[in-house]
Amino acid sequence: MNLEKTFEELKNKREGAHMPHVYLGDPHKEFSLKLIQTLVENGADILEFGIPFSDPTADGPTFQAVCERALENGVTPSKCIQGIKNLRDRGVENPIVVTTYYNIPYVMGVGTFMNRIREVGAQAVIIPNVPVEEADVLLAEGKRSSIHVIFQIAPTTTEDRLKKITDFASGFLYVINVEGVTGARESLDDSTLKLVQRVRRHTDMPLMAGFGISNKKQASNVVAAGADGAIAGSCYAKVYEKNLENPEETLPQIAQLVGQIKQGCIEGYRRR
Amino acid sequence: MNLEKTFEELKNKREGAHMPHVYLGDPHKEFSLKLIQTLVENGADILEFGIPFSDPTADGPTFQAVCERALENGVTPSKCIQGIKNLRDRGVENPIVVTTYYNIPYVMGVGTFMNRIREVGAQAVIIPNVPVEEADVLLAEGKRSSIHVIFQIAPTTTEDRLKKITDFASGFLYVINVEGVTGARESLDDSTLKLVQRVRRHTDMPLMAGFGISNKKQASNVVAAGADGAIAGSCYAKVYEKNLENPEETLPQIAQLVGQIKQGCIEGYRRR
């Protein structure tokens, strides 16, 4: 299924989308695949599939630790791309958005990278350290490979830039709820909700709100404020990192959490 | 007995004079007095009687330690002056030359100091840190109290200064054998002997050679070279400091040493 269709269907069902974010390979690849299966079976609509990087400067402590462990365990970009194929082979049909830092595609060759993820079935990329100003190559190769290049919008983004970004964006816009990095937070300000509303005035494109979402209520709030869905990542890692010896044991808890957050996305939509 | 007479008598006897140097109060006054009695009974002709000072910069490690101990034991300039009186009371008749650093008479008042040591029976002073240039007060008060002001001559002393010093000197001249501070040394250079000879060309005044003399041979050498006598000090302290608990036990050894050095002074004279 592609992104456009997913958003359309969810709209018809009057649901917000939920996109969990997972880095592959923590603590090992097989667990990551199972984790992703659990997520999609229990509420995830879209998957943000992270390729670990050594210096994930847009990520908070939870995902930093995740990347560090994954790299120690020998994960490579190629193994990650292979992981996407594995998911497709196992029947996961949800849209997959690949997230990584720019040095990974840069070193592989941006075109090669795009082609390879397209081939295994990904639909889009998020490269948090590439703003529109630096996105020429990314956009050109994305177009060539039919991979959406997702851009982010932040509370600091000016109206000027908002316009520029919406001009280039495709797939959806990633709305950063807070000034900061990824990581589960207790509460989200009104300012976040205002940002969603502000972006909505510029574009009809789907808006996925992320950063700091870790429970049903937060998901519900951002969707109620006009976002088309909610992204959550660190909150899942926070569950399984407590039991890295036997992470599979935490999957029921994660199944429950993803269900709740998805429920928040549904309820938020209906509260509009 | 006065200095002039002592030198005259020794000349008649064809002997060099021996002047041992003792600081009062180490490890206590009573021992110092006994030490001095031992010295004069066994060969000392003249006595260099030191008043300890806190910063004896012209003294080597042996006498520094001597001063430190004496001051710790509560010796004061007044107690020292009293000590001279005690010696006279006990029948010591040898000429006494008081040695100290200038701050001691300066603080007491140079005139007072001179009068007080004269009263108890001293004949001269040696203030090693007062060169002729700074000796106005010392010379004036010395004259007023009939106390000889002894000056030193060093290997570094120029002909010019030699002349100036011999002009002011009275009593005798203290010829410093070596560039350095007081302290027993193993051997004395030829240069020392040359210095004695050099000074002799300027003056008929008695010359006492000091610094670094610790045995009969050295004493003999300097007297043979033309000095009228030899000064030794640290070598005696070096004997008793080994037994500070019962320093009296070392007196026989000191008696022997002073006898030998005096013997050197005699033999040196006769070798001329």
Next chain:
Amino acid sequence: MKKKGKFGDFGGQYVNEVLMPILIELEAAFEKHYPTAEFQAKLNGLLRDYAGRPTSLYYARNFSELVGSKVYLKREDLVCGGSHKLNNTLGQALLTKEMGKTRLITETAAGQHGLATAMAGNVCQLETEVFMGVKDIKRQASNVKRIKLLGAKVTPVDIGMGVLKDAVSDTLRKWTTCSMTTHYLMGSTVGPHPFPEIVATFQSVIGKEIKKQILEKEGRLPDTIVACGSGGSNALGAFRPFIKEKDVRLIFVEGGGESLESDNNAAAFQIGKPGILHGALMQVLQDENGQIKPSRTRAAGLNYPGRGPEISFLGNSGRVKTGYAFDSQVFEAVKIMSKAEGLIPALETAHAIAYMVNHKEEFDKNELVVLNFSGRGDKDLETIMRYFHES
């Protein structure tokens, strides 16, 4: 036309969207305020009276004899705080005030930049927070004490290897949470545009002075300028006014660590390749997949896997010759300079010295050389003494 913030392909603004507006604001503020007479007056006043500029250009007679060329030392060790770092921090602190921000954050490895930031912060009455890898906190203990005594907050970074690379990452993260009120005072010619440009501009006071001083002393430009570096700020500061003077040879010396084998050095020009880290494309140590590798050298201030965009470009284009010195040569160089001229160099600076000592054949007899003496070795005293007692 050269794209703004790019040096060839190097440079750029590879940052999170959160920071882009802040970088744009910073660039605008710099372009607005820096050229004004008022800003120049304030900056030059502080450089002169607070920092102690101009620093002298010292003809090192004894050292010259030793290496067989005519060597002048550009005495950045005389700058208040002990290194060139203050040239930049004073400038950025003034800029921070102009932007109406009230706090500074930064990272530091050798502690020199952290110290210089705290100093500039206090002069301009800005609150200062310094991120520092836990490993660097240990080995630069005296600078940590100084920073704390100045009242700045030192925040230990224990992610990764607990060194500079990790501290930069954490400072960037922190910045994304407070960039409205807080300026990230970048310490070298690294990071996203406009930082490399701002830092190089503030540091180029070094080279301007060199030019003036060497003309006064020798009536001509130097044959060669040698500087150590990592991000490149002291080197670019010295090089910039000479880049167009094609007859002036420029040599950049990086940390050779224990050996040129992987993971044992900080020699990005020797064994790194272009990559994107901390907001810019630069020459960087990395594996075949693009994962950044940690650097290793005893000189904390050179212990960074990347070369800043401008020096990356100059090194790769051949305008600047790149060299390196091994740790053991560096410690030897400290001793040589201490004995010859009574000056104890920083371990970083000692790389430039070691290069000259170990490559005498590259310098003609009586060649006129300016060695940028980027800092004094007080901060490294423990490390140096321990090295000589252990080895």
Next chain:
Amino acid sequence: MKKKGKFGDFGGQYVNEVLMPILIELEAAFEKHYPTAEFQAKLNGLLRDYAGRPTSLYYARNFSELVGSKVYLKREDLVCGGSHKLNNTLGQALLTKEMGKTRLITETAAGQHGLATAMAGNVCQLETEVFMGVKDIKRQASNVKRIKLLGAKVTPVDIGMGVLKDAVSDTLRKWTTCSMTTHYLMGSTVGPHPFPEIVATFQSVIGKEIKKQILEKEGRLPDTIVACGSGGSNALGAFRPFIKEKDVRLIFVEGGGESLESDNNAAAFQIGKPGILHGALMQVLQDENGQIKPSRTRAAGLNYPGRGPEISFLGNSGRVKTGYAFDSQVFEAVKIMSKAEGLIPALETAHAIAYMVNHKEEFDKNELVVLNFSGRGDKDLETIMRYFHES
């Protein structure tokens, strides 16, 4: 007529005959070489290019606000090595070469002078030996390391209390054994004539610069100059060109230690009296019999029982006002200056700062004050940190 080497009754040449000819030779050499164009050129060249002179005169805005006067700091902390000491050692090292001697000996307490001597020694290629009390060796460990790294010999002095007074005594003794080949590089305006004159002359570059700089900046002379001191070299350096300017108030701050009770301070002007020590008549701590008393202060560089002849005279004659600061005030002053201006002062310098902080009533609002910032606090970092963690 004023007798040479005398300041009122103070001063003189109370030394062993062995040294007299050497002092006469030294005086002659100084009078012969110092005024020559050649010597001046060499000295000024080294002062400028090696030492980093002129040092700046920095308007300390934040500190001024704090004390309510207009305070300029004369930045001797910027001199190579971290204090004013090098002004003098470079001069004397050059003089040593002129005299054809090949070795330097000296003593040091804070280590600043020992370091400055080793530096000057290396520049002039003279062998250097530094006597240092065992207690000072411990508390100024970092400077000892620096001195050793420069290749100078550090000779521990364990007589007496193992502090400066004892080291001076031992250096004088040593000098009497080697004065033909060796120059005693006196570190302050103390000792027998011509040392106080030589040192004050070399240091008065400070005051000359102050005069020029304050006229440039303020168009008038300062109302007050404040300096810390023991022997008096940094103070006299700053004061000398102003002594005849009767409207310029001069304040000299000595070490108050823990209290003004005997044996707990270094406040010779407060509780000492004239006496003869180390070759000169000076204001000195002593008992009623004339035995010199040890001084006590946490600032090793002020830990000397005597005030040099010239400052003794100026203090006793009333031309210079004498004050003191207690250790606890001094540590507080370190913190205040660090926070206000980002400058960590030496503990010695902090005495002058503490005096201003604790005697605000003595300074008019907007009074123009020059505070001689004699040195930086790096050498005292351990002591300072320990103090604040203990107390």
